[in-house]
Amino acid sequence: MVHGRYFDAQKSAPVAATLQSGAGGRWHLHAGDVDMLLDPQQNRVSDRIGSIPRRVHLADGAEFETRDNDGMDALVGGAIRPHSRFVNALERQWGVAVAALAGVVVVSFLIVRYGLPALSGWAANHLPARTDRLIGAQTLQVLDRTVLRPTRLHPWRRTQLTDLFTHMTAPLQDGHQYRLEFRRSPVLGPNAFALPSGIIVITDELVQLATSDEELEAVLAHEIGHVRGRHSLRMLIQGAGVSVLAVVVLGDVGSVSALASAAPALVQAKHSRDFEREADGYARAWLQQAGIAGTRFDDILCRMTRTRGGKAGEVPVFLSSHPGTTERANCK
Ligand SMILES: [Zn+2]
Numbered sequence: 001m002v003h004g005r006y007f008d009a010q011k012s013a014p015v016a017a018t019l020q021s022g023a024g025g026r027w028h029l030h031a032g033d034v035d036m037l038l039d040p041q042q043n044r045v046s047d048r049i050g051s052i053p054r055r056v057h058l059a060d061g062a063e064f065e066t067r068d069n070d071g072m073d074a075l076v077g078g079a080i081r082p083h084s085r086f087v088n089a090l091e092r093q094w095g096v097a098v099a100a101l102a103g104v105v106v107v108s109f110l111i112v113r114y115g116l117p118a119l120s121g122w123a124a125n126h127l128p129a130r131t132d133r134l135i136g137a138q139t140l141q142v143l144d145r146t147v148l149r150p151t152r153l154h155p156w157r158r159t160q161l162t163d164l165f166t167h168m169t170a171p172l173q174d175g176h177q178y179r180l181e182f183r184r185s186p187v188l189g190p191n192a193f194a195l196p197s198g199i200i201v202i203t204d205e206l207v208q209l210a211t212s213d214e215e216l217e218a219v220l221a222h223e224i225g226h227v228r229g230r231h232s233l234r235m236l237i238q239g240a241g242v243s244v245l246a247v248v249v250l251g252d253v254g255s256v257s258a259l260a261s262a263a264p265a266l267v268q269a270k271h272s273r274d275f276e277r278e279a280d281g282y283a284r285a286w287l288q289q290a291g292i293a294g295t296r297f298d299d300i301l302c303r304m305t306r307t308r309g310g311k312a313g314e315v316p317v318f319l320s321s322h323p324g325t326t327e328r329a330n331c332k
Helices: 067-079 082-092 094-126 129-146 155-169 206-210 213-228 231-250 251-291 295-307
Strands: 002-007 015-021 029-030 034-040 054-056 062-066 179-183 192-195 200-203
Touching: 002 029, 002 067, 015 062, 015 067, 062 067, 094 231, 129 179, 129 192, 129 200, 129 231, 155 179, 155 213, 179 206, 192 213, 192 231, 200 206, 200 213, 206 213, 206 295, 213 231, 213 251, 213 295, 231 251, 251 295
Parallel strands: 179 200
Antiparallel strands: 002 015, 002 062, 015 029, 029 034, 054 062, 192 200
């Protein structure tokens, strides 16, 4: 006999009830003045899940509820569905639960490591040009408020370099709206970086550090490589994508910030390296095609590293993590 509670179809206050096997394989339900015989085939019994109370859903909408899981299993007997036995067995095993959790972690990692970069590449290539320009303009605004200052380069020198840049980008016809911006930056020092929509920023400090325009062309070619690969946009999308994914996987906004702050650094360190190699490859191919010695690129890259007070081989901070200079250039 299984003891429990009976709720009538109106779900008014429950009354103490018992359920036991009766004549002809049927169940005998007794609750207060209710006394009835039930056909087990006509009444759905909820699955056994841990110690959650079981419910027998009666055809008329009433319910019988019990915490006596073993008693209920005995009553259901051989009629217990294989499915619920399987689910119950799974839920009892912590090993399976832990393995499932590990599976979620591994799948999440794979999505972050491989899925997001692919997704961000796709998204970056399908983003409307207008949005691309808006993001580029806003990124520059943020930088202007923080690390960048107005240029002090002579207008004549700026015109000269803009002409050089136009000469480099005009034949490309790759859909990007290339624009060279001059800024001074005591924080970033000798630096250049590409923003979404084809904006390339070069610092006064870098212009002064270069010993020839060919060195500047080498750096600009590297940045054009970043623009063509839409690298900065992809990094931005990846950064946002991880946060979104974290909310989906963890379903908990509180724990998201920790993961979101760590994951992009972990993943992008590798990816920005891939981006750097891609941009370096473009720069070296461009120099060769323009008949400029590849050593120009090595020279400026090594000098940039030294100026930052870093030993050769240390990472120059361009806005993103770069591979060690020794990996990219021959520094003497
Ligand atoms: Zn770069």
